[in-house]
Amino acid sequence: MNRPSLLSLDDALPQLLAQAHTLPETQWVSTFDADGRVLAQDVVAGLQVPPHDNSSMDGYALRALDCVQAGAVLRVTQRIPAGTHGTQLNSGEAARIFTGAPIPPGADAVVMQEDCEVLEGGQIKVNMAVPTAQWIRRSGEDVTRGATVLSRGTRLTPAELGLAASIGLAQLQVSVRPRVALFSTGDELVMPGDVAPEAMPAGAIYNSNRFFLRAMLKRLGCEVSDLGIVPDKREATIAVLRDAAMHHDLILTSGGVSVGEEDHIKPAVQSLGELSLWQLSIKPGKPFAYGKVNREGGVCHFMGLPGNPVSSFVTFLLLVRPFLLAMQGVTQTEVKRTQMTAHFDWPRADKRREFLRVKRNAAGGLDVFPNQSSGVLTSAVWGDGVVDNPSGQTIARGDSVRFISFEEWLA
Known part of the structure; x- marks a missing residue:
């Protein structure tokens, strides 16, 4: 009998992602709590950022024509802290201004306080020639009203949460978290804490895969149901799969996707839906399974990873990670090389x-x-x-x- 040819990663990944339809449900969450979530709609600015021309330095707002040479003496007529507005500035006048404060009418430049000398009688001496627009942040130079500042499918980071807040958004519409059921198969598996190292039976191993898979699923924003270790029995495997499919979007397993007599995943999934066993041309991580488990009103995706820990780790990153991101509507799932x-x-x-x-x-x-x-x-x-x-x-x-x-x- 001829062995099936190995499937390249470049062929396997598009086939897998073609099944990863974005989950239709969305929800509104506080912008405070949206780190790592995926935007379900474009974010459009309803105002300019900054909303007005403002000073980027603590110093003095003035007319550049009054300071074409170093040594100009100006009279300070007003004080403008951030959050307040100044009045008309006339020739020969300066306004004490602070970072973020609006530029008063008539002013077209700011000079840093370090470049000025405070004189008696409410005057200052400007010790430099001042160019027009110096140290002024223009209205809308960060965000323009009506601009799409964040696109649907963006996985939010702290910087993007700050940007959303800067245009006044206290809540964001995001994709729901994928619900993932996780379990391991293998009678040789033992949970840390259940058996002391010195009491481990011959042939037993601690279940390490369950720990890193659960952690990686949570990092991807999933709601994880940890179903533990399923015995190497077909009836038990079928029962767990049937129950998990009812309330989850994906079932993820490690181990049991080979063709040995104790590998019951294949016939169990096939009895409830469909399964494709892929022999991938990657190392580590050759055995991989994808399928669907039928449930009332639809299907639940299934993925089976190899049992060896590094194989499970790598195949998760190469295949499961982009699949789950795509289910949340992420448009760019590839990592940079x-x-x-x-x-x-x-x-x-x-x-x-x-x-x-x-x-x-x-x-x-x-x-x-x-x-x-x-x-x-x-x-x-x-x-x-x-x-x-x-x-x-x-x-x-x-x-x-x-x-x-x-x-x-x-x-």
């Missing part, structure tokens, strides 16, 4: 596209973790990213490689 210099040799090319765990060094290059096994989670802790290495490609010290940082991937 940066060209960096390899400070290592990788002499053996692999048939699969490799994601090598690496770390930036003090010299500005990349070091590689010596053990790239899919079971060595230490490599993902030691490293701060991966090299995206094409299939059939060796790496020599000094070569330019494509680097993806974990910081950006996990933001």
